[in-house]
Amino acid sequence: MLGAFSSEWIKIRRRSMLLWGLGGGLFFALLATVFTIERAVRYPELGFRGHGVRVTFARLEMPDGLVHGVVDVSGLIGIVALCLFAGAFASEYSQGTMRNLLVREPRRAHLLCGKFLALAVFIGLAVLLEIIVSGAVAFALAPGRGITTSAWTSGTGLSDLAQATLHVYLACIGYGVLGAAIGVALRSPGVAIGTAVAYILPAEAIIVGVIWSDGNHWLPGQLLNALAHGGNSDSSYHHALLMLAVYVVVIAGATLRLFAVRDA
Amino acid sequence: MPASVVTSALSKRFGPRLAVDAVDIELPAGVISGFVGPNGAGKTTTIQLLLGLCRPTSGTAEVLGQPITNPAAYLDRVGALIEAPSFYPTLSGRRNLEVLTRLGRIDSRRVADVLEIVELSDRADDFVRSYSLGMKQRLGVAAALLPNPELCILDEPTNGLDPAGIREMRGVMRGLADRGITVFVSSHLLAEIEAICDHLVMIDRGRIVFQGGVEGLIAAQQADIVAIPEHPADARALADLCLAAGKPARVEGAEVHVQAPEEWAPELNRRAMAAGITLRGLAVARASLEQAFFAITEGDD
Numbered sequence: 290m291l292g293a294f295s296s297e298w299i300k301i302r303r304r305s306m307l308l309w310g311l312g313g314g315l316f317f318a319l320l321a322t323v324f325t326i327e328r329a330v331r332y333p334e335l336g337f338r339g340h341g342v343r344v345t346f347a348r349l350e351m352p353d354g355l356v357h358g359v360v361d362v363s364g365l366i367g368i369v370a371l372c373l374f375a376g377a378f379a380s381e382y383s384q385g386t387m388r389n390l391l392v393r394e395p396r397r398a399h400l401l402c403g404k405f406l407a408l409a410v411f412i413g414l415a416v417l418l419e420i421i422v423s424g425a426v427a428f429a430l431a432p433g434r435g436i437t438t439s440a441w442t443s444g445t446g447l448s449d450l451a452q453a454t455l456h457v458y459l460a461c462i463g464y465g466v467l468g469a470a471i472g473v474a475l476r477s478p479g480v481a482i483g484t485a486v487a488y489i490l491p492a493e494a495i496i497v498g499v500i501w502s503d504g505n506h507w508l509p510g511q512l513l514n515a516l517a518h519g520g521n522s523d524s525s526y527h528h529a530l531l532m533l534a535v536y537v538v539v540i541a542g543a544t545l546r547l548f549a550v551r552d553a
Numbered sequence: 554m555p556a557s558v559v560t561s562a563l564s565k566r567f568g569p570r571l572a573v574d575a576v577d578i579e580l581p582a583g584v585i586s587g588f589v590g591p592n593g594a595g596k597t598t599t600i601q602l603l604l605g606l607c608r609p610t611s612g613t614a615e616v617l618g619q620p621i622t623n624p625a626a627y628l629d630r631v632g633a634l635i636e637a638p639s640f641y642p643t644l645s646g647r648r649n650l651e652v653l654t655r656l657g658r659i660d661s662r663r664v665a666d667v668l669e670i671v672e673l674s675d676r677a678d679d680f681v682r683s684y685s686l687g688m689k690q691r692l693g694v695a696a697a698l699l700p701n702p703e704l705c706i707l708d709e710p711t712n713g714l715d716p717a718g719i720r721e722m723r724g725v726m727r728g729l730a731d732r733g734i735t736v737f738v739s740s741h742l743l744a745e746i747e748a749i750c751d752h753l754v755m756i757d758r759g760r761i762v763f764q765g766g767v768e769g770l771i772a773a774q775q776a777d778i779v780a781i782p783e784h785p786a787d788a789r790a791l792a793d794l795c796l797a798a799g800k801p802a803r804v805e806g807a808e809v810h811v812q813a814p815e816e817w818a819p820e821l822n823r824r825a826m827a828a829g830i831t832l833r834g835l836a837v838a839r840a841s842l843e844q845a846f847f848a849i850t851e852g853d854d
Contacts, residue, residue, distance in 0.1 A: 385639030
C-alpha cells in the first residue's frame, strides 16, 4: 500500500491536479470569506435588505466567526473533492494506465487503498491551506469593516477553528469516497464527474424537495452538509457522523469488491 | 529449460462470445516467441489472462511456475506492454517510469538504465504528450523492462511504427533475448514475427492452430519451384509442360510457379531443355509465414 501511496504522489504533483485540487477549494473559500465580511451588517434588521441573507457583525465576532465563510461553502469545497477523486480513479481507466498499475501492483486492494489515502492526505492539505489563507484574509479585512476579531484567537476560537477544519475535512473525505466509488464504477472521468455532481446538487435537492422530505436526514449529500457544519437543523453532528460511517463502510466495501473482481 | 508459460484449456468468455477457446500454450524459456493471429483472434485477451488483468472463464495457466490466480507471485518478474502504450501525458517519461518503480518497489536506478536501453535518455525529462508514437512505444518497452524481468510480454509493440521504428523495435527485442529474457510478442504482422521469432504460437478465432518452431512450420509448407524462361513467350508452354507432368503450375508475369518438391527442379530443367525452352533462372521459393498461416487456418475451416 505504501508503494501505491508514494506512486500516487507523483501524479498529485502535476500542475493540473494542484490547480484544481488546491485552487478550486481555495477559490470558493476566499470568495466566501471576502463576501461574508464585506457584506456583513452591523444590525440584524438590515440583514434582510437587498439580495440574499447577510451575516451580522455580532455573528462574525463570535469565536467561530473566523471560518464562517469557509463552512458556508463547505458543500462546494466537498464537490471539488468529489470531482478530484472521481477524476483520479476514472482517468486511470480512460487513459489505459490502470493496466500498467495492476501489472506492477496486482494486489488490487493495496492499489485502491494506497491511491485513496494519498488523495485523502492531499485533500487534507488543501483544506488546511483553505482555512489558513481564508483566515488570514478574514483577519486582514475584518478591522477595516469594524469587526472585532479578539474572540477568534481566544481558546474557544482556536478550538472552534480546529473543529471546523476537522468537520470540513471529514466531509471532504466522505465526498471523496463517493467520488472514488463513482470513478471506479463508471471508468470515464467525464461521465463519473457529471454523474457525481448531478447526484449531489440537483438530484438530492429534487428528492428531498419533491419526493421524500425526510431524505434530508438520510441522504449522503444532506448528511455531508450537516457534518461539515458540525450538525444543522436537519441532522445532529453525531447522527450525520454515524450515518455517514455506515455509508462509507458500505460504499467502500462495494467499491473494493468491484475493483477486485472486475476485469481491468 | 522449463517453460515460461503453460496454459491448459484456458478459456475466456465475454457474454455470448468465446474470445479464448480452450487454449493450450507452452512457451520455451529464453527465446523470442511470436503470438500471431488476425485482429480479434484473442491475442490481447490471452495476454491479459496471463497478466492477471482478467479472470479465465475456465482452464488453468502458470506463468514462471506460478498459477495465474495469484499474479502477485510472479508479476514482479514479468514486464509487459499491453496494447497501446498508456502514460500520463503531463508527466515526463522519467516521472512516468518512477510512478511504476515506486508502485512495484523497484530500485529507482533502473529508470536510467531502461531509458538508456530504449535510447530515450535525451528526451526523458520531456512531457510524454510531446512524444511521437514510436517514442511512446519505446517508453512502453522501457516500462516493461523496469523489474529486470525473466519474461517480457509485448502486445503489438510495433503498432503504428514507421519502418525505421519497426527496425528499432526488432533490435530492442533481439537485445532482450540476447540477455536471456524470454520474450512473448504478439502481432498481426506476420512478416515482422517471421523476422525476429524463434518460436511461434498461432491463434485464430480464439483457438490455437499451431505452435512450434518457425523454421519447422515454414519447412513443412509446400515450396514452389520458380522457373524463368529466357523468352517470356515460352512461359505458357513451360507451364503446360509441368501440368502434363502432373505438377500444378501457374504463370506470373515472366515466371512460372510450379507446386513441386525441390527435388523435381533438375527434372523440370531437363524437360524444358528437351522441349527447346532455355531457362535463365531456376529457384526454390519457400513459403512465407503468411502463406503458412493461411494454409493452416484455411485448412482448419
